[in-house]
Amino acid sequence: MNQILLKARNLSKVYSNKKTSKKALSGVNFELFHGEVFSLLGVNGAGKTTLSSLLASLHPSTEGEILWQNRSIYDDLPAYRKIIGLCPQYQNLDPLLTLEQNLVFQGRYYGMAKNRLKERIEYLLSRFELEEYAKCKADELSGGYKQRFLIARALVHEPTLVILDEPTVGLDPQVRHKLWDYIRNFKKEGITVILTTHYLDEAEKLSNRVCVIDKGKIITIDTPENLKKEWKKGNLEEVFLHLLKGEDEV
Amino acid sequence: MRSQIICFLELVRRELYLFFREFKGRMIDMVINMVTWVVVFGYFMSDLGLQSSYGALVLVGVIASFGLFETVFRATALSEDVFDKQVSNFLVLPMPSSWFFIAISVAWAISSGILSISLLPIGKVILWNKFDLSKFSAFKFCTIFVIGNLFYGFFALWLSSLVVNLRNSSWLWNRVISPLYMFCGFFYSWQNAYDIAPWVGYLHLLNPMIYILEGTKAAVFGQEEYLPFWICAFATLVFTLFFYVHSIRKLKKRADFV
Numbered sequence: 179m180n181q182i183l184l185k186a187r188n189l190s191k192v193y194s195n196k197k198t199s200k201k202a203l204s205g206v207n208f209e210l211f212h213g214e215v216f217s218l219l220g221v222n223g224a225g226k227t228t229l230s231s232l233l234a235s236l237h238p239s240t241e242g243e244i245l246w247q248n249r250s251i252y253d254d255l256p257a258y259r260k261i262i263g264l265c266p267q268y269q270n271l272d273p274l275l276t277l278e279q280n281l282v283f284q285g286r287y288y289g290m291a292k293n294r295l296k297e298r299i300e301y302l303l304s305r306f307e308l309e310e311y312a313k314c315k316a317d318e319l320s321g322g323y324k325q326r327f328l329i330a331r332a333l334v335h336e337p338t339l340v341i342l343d344e345p346t347v348g349l350d351p352q353v354r355h356k357l358w359d360y361i362r363n364f365k366k367e368g369i370t371v372i373l374t375t376h377y378l379d380e381a382e383k384l385s386n387r388v389c390v391i392d393k394g395k396i397i398t399i400d401t402p403e404n405l406k407k408e409w410k411k412g413n414l415e416e417v418f419l420h421l422l423k424g425e426d427e428v
Numbered sequence: 429m430r431s432q433i434i435c436f437l438e439l440v441r442r443e444l445y446l447f448f449r450e451f452k453g454r455m456i457d458m459v460i461n462m463v464t465w466v467v468v469f470g471y472f473m474s475d476l477g478l479q480s481s482y483g484a485l486v487l488v489g490v491i492a493s494f495g496l497f498e499t500v501f502r503a504t505a506l507s508e509d510v511f512d513k514q515v516s517n518f519l520v521l522p523m524p525s526s527w528f529f530i531a532i533s534v535a536w537a538i539s540s541g542i543l544s545i546s547l548l549p550i551g552k553v554i555l556w557n558k559f560d561l562s563k564f565s566a567f568k569f570c571t572i573f574v575i576g577n578l579f580y581g582f583f584a585l586w587l588s589s590l591v592v593n594l595r596n597s598s599w600l601w602n603r604v605i606s607p608l609y610m611f612c613g614f615f616y617s618w619q620n621a622y623d624i625a626p627w628v629g630y631l632h633l634l635n636p637m638i639y640i641l642e643g644t645k646a647a648v649f650g651q652e653e654y655l656p657f658w659i660c661a662f663a664t665l666v667f668t669l670f671f672y673v674h675s676i677r678k679l680k681k682r683a684d685f686v
Contacts, residue, residue, distance in 0.1 A: 193684075234520055235520055235686050236516055236519055236520050236685065236686070237684045237685065237686065238684070238685075238686045252686070255524070255686065256431065256432050256435075256522040256523055256524075257522070259520055259521065259522040259523075260431075260522045262520065264516070264517070264520050266513070266516050266517070268512070268513045268514070268516065270513065270514045270515070270516055270517050272442075274446055274449075275446075283438065283442050284517075286434075286438040286441075287435045287438050287439070287521050287522070288431075288435070288521075288522060289431045289434045289435065331517075
């Protein structure tokens with residue numbers, strides 16, 4: 179797991195328009211290892227989604243670079259994008275298509291061969307328990323099923339890095355636990371996961387390492403166990419509150 | 429590069445797939461609309477003193493300007509999707525992000541072309557001997573038809589890059605679409621405008637649609653009374669390029685894509 183997949187070097191992001199300018203990320207440095215679940219933690223507006231959007235190549239960084247295979251991802255963006263599966267915070271399924279059609283088009287965008295795509299769709303619908311909804315339109319699904327399907331769609335082209343942006347927000351506990359099982363299975367399959375969440379129990383249970391972000395800056399990166407040990411706290415939530423309190427005092 | 433082109437073509441295919449699902453209904457709407465215009469101007473108005481050939485002029489005007497209305501409706505939907513971040517999945521596909529918007533525009537151009545081309549034979553049947561095709565140039569017609577529809581595709585993209593607040597987008601119709609349409613040479617030729625006063629004619633040259641209308645009429649009715657065909661084709665291409673560059677720049681800013 180210690181093989182480096184991505185490196186972020188001095189990343190910063192400024193959102194600006196004619197009237198205002200807001201620094202959402204500043205001087206972000208870290209390494210992402212193959213096969214790990216790396217959670218981005220922070221309060222609302224801390225910069226988690228901004229960072230995951232930059233890593234997903236959805237938005238460009240203002241400064242700094244993201245290195246993949248020791249080259250900037252922008253040197254060969256289409257190749258980098260092939261290894262990524264993005265499950266965004268917003269449910270952006272194609273409402274006019276059935277679930278099956280959503281997956282078919284998604285696979286085609288990545289140039290998947292017809293037979294391989296068919297197998298993959300059958301596998302994903304079965305794995306995410308969506309077979310009976312295959313012919314339903316995305317709009318007909320409940321929130322939990324939509325979220326499952328978003329993850330399934332992100333996996334169609336067999337990415338090695340999956341970016342999950344707050345995948346369990348607003349879901350009931352049963353569905354959340356179901357999604358946790360899926361994420362645990364990613365680990366077993368060697369898929370690297372970037373998980374953005376503000377549920378600390380979720381991060382503690384699923385992550386190999388957590389990255390706490392506040393006001394656009396990384397406060398700490400470590401395993402949940404090390405963090406608890408270092409700050410002598412019983413759970414990650416207490417560590418998190420302690421760290422943010424410390425930041426506020428600074 | 430091959431995989432990027434495949435991705436691009438699949439996006440076009442998706443748009444066309446959605447278009448063909450509602451093809452029948454839209455075809456019916458469009459034919460009713462065209463027949464209404466042509467019958468009123470080709471038959472009823474000629475009894476009130478309008479030239480009997482005016483119906484044919486209106487028919488060609490409908491064919492040449494159809495793309496404007498066809499694509500504008502889609503532009504507002506795209507604008508909404510960009511605003512709601514519904515397009516994020518398309519912006520991380522394995523190709524340059526701007527290609528998504530180009531694919532959408534190309535698909536709009538194709539779908540508007542498919543619908544409007546069918547108006548020509550239907551219009552001929554309705555007008556019959558009132559629609560003289562003796563000077564019809566198939567090559568010129570196809571050229572301006574393809575370029576014209578591409579123009580509408582990218583013009584719609586440009587409009588979608590302008591609309592920020594959909595609840596307050598009536599200005600788009602009142603300030604952009606209506607003047608553009610009324611002064612595009614649908615009801616008259618550029619020469620008629622020039623005859624009123626030269627400056628009126630020159631002012632019309634600022635309207636990109638005048639070139640599509642004049643070019644199409646020149647291809648169908650012959651060159652004599654219209655602006656030179658190849659100037660029209662070239663000007664339409666230049667405007668298409670302008671709207672492409674400007675809309676991508678604006679959308680890049682709004683969606684903040686790579």
